[in-house]
Amino acid sequence: MSRSLTFVLGGARSGKSRYGEGVIGGLASPWWYVATAQAFDDEMRERITVHRARRDERWRTVEAPVELAAALAAAGDAPVLVDCLTLWLTNLILGDFDIEAAFAGLEAALAARLAATVLVASEVGLGIVPETALGRRFRDAAGVLHQRVAARADRVVFMVAGLPLVVK
Secondary structure: OOOOEEEEEEEEOOHHHHHHHHHOOOOOOOOOEEEEOOOOOOHHHHHHHHHHHOOOOOOEEEOOOOOEEEEHHHHHOOOEEEHHHHHHHHHHHHOOOOHHHHHHHHHHHHHHHOEEEEEEOOOOOOHHHHHHHHHHHHHHHHHHHHHHHHHOOOOEEEEOEEEEEEEE
């Protein structure tokens, strides 16, 4: 599975992270886990702790809340799991970064990868229209990001209740 791109989407607690870990875990280690979450509160710290506990010494964890393209480039020929694009996008928007430039940088980094890459993201566009302008901006940007990633992905999987539905 060299130079493949798998995109895993799903709702909260749908099993998308565990599924992505399984895809990467089927490849030769060492593996890179690129974490985009930032622990701003106790609940998020607990979530991060749970995710870390599932990974053993074969994983190298790299925190990249904003510099995702650089982290992908640094991984070289190691298989990479990025968890998750949704939190990365949140960090970009809240940090007032250039979203288009960040998306283009991600696409360039993915095109340059020679090893397997799995990207995990939360599908946020299936619910009600967000009440705030910021919420609508986020939802719309996530939809654009997901379309761009899915277009270049070799495989797209939508997770529902822990079950993978292969979309592409």
